[in-house]
Amino acid sequence: MAGDALGEVGARKDHFVVLAALGEFGPASQAALSGRTRICKSDLVAVLNDLADGGWVRRAPDPADKRRNVITITDSGERRLAELDRVLDGVNERIVAALGHDERTQLFALFARINAHFDNPPGPA
Numbered sequence: 001m002a003g004d005a006l007g008e009v010g011a012r013k014d015h016f017v018v019l020a021a022l023g024e025f026g027p028a029s030q031a032a033l034s035g036r037t038r039i040c041k042s043d044l045v046a047v048l049n050d051l052a053d054g055g056w057v058r059r060a061p062d063p064a065d066k067r068r069n070v071i072t073i074t075d076s077g078e079r080r081l082a083e084l085d086r087v088l089d090g091v092n093e094r095i096v097a098a099l100g101h102d103e104r105t106q107l108f109a110l111f112a113r114i115n116a117h118f119d120n121p122p123g124p125a
Contacts, residue, residue: 005091011084014039014047019056019081022073029068056080 006012017037022028025036030048034041048071051057056077062068073081096104 001094002088002091005087006084009083009087011080011087012047012050014043015051015056016081016084016088018044018047018051018071019073019077019084022057022071023078023081027070027072029062029070031068033071051077054080 003013006016014037017039018033021033021036028036030041030044033039034044037044039047048057048059052059054076056074058072058074059069060072062070096107099107
């Protein structure tokens, strides 16, 4: 559903993920962005090309290391990110539409527990 909804506005999941990472954490090298988004470096180049062509990100040489580029979200990219957020909010609403308020609260609490488990897995037994 999310992929279809994003496709309707000319976007893909990786576009959203990169814009969201830049919006949340600020400018980053391509290597750092690859690690943060878990998009392999070779695939990330194509995503960044798409985003740069749309005017949503800017590549500039890193002042500390001219061999490296720093990727920055543009003002247009911030607006695009807000648009994609709205699209995905609509998808989320459709997914949970059949649930009541208490059921949604319970579902999101369970997802939070699952995420916490993967963020802090238990040590060996």
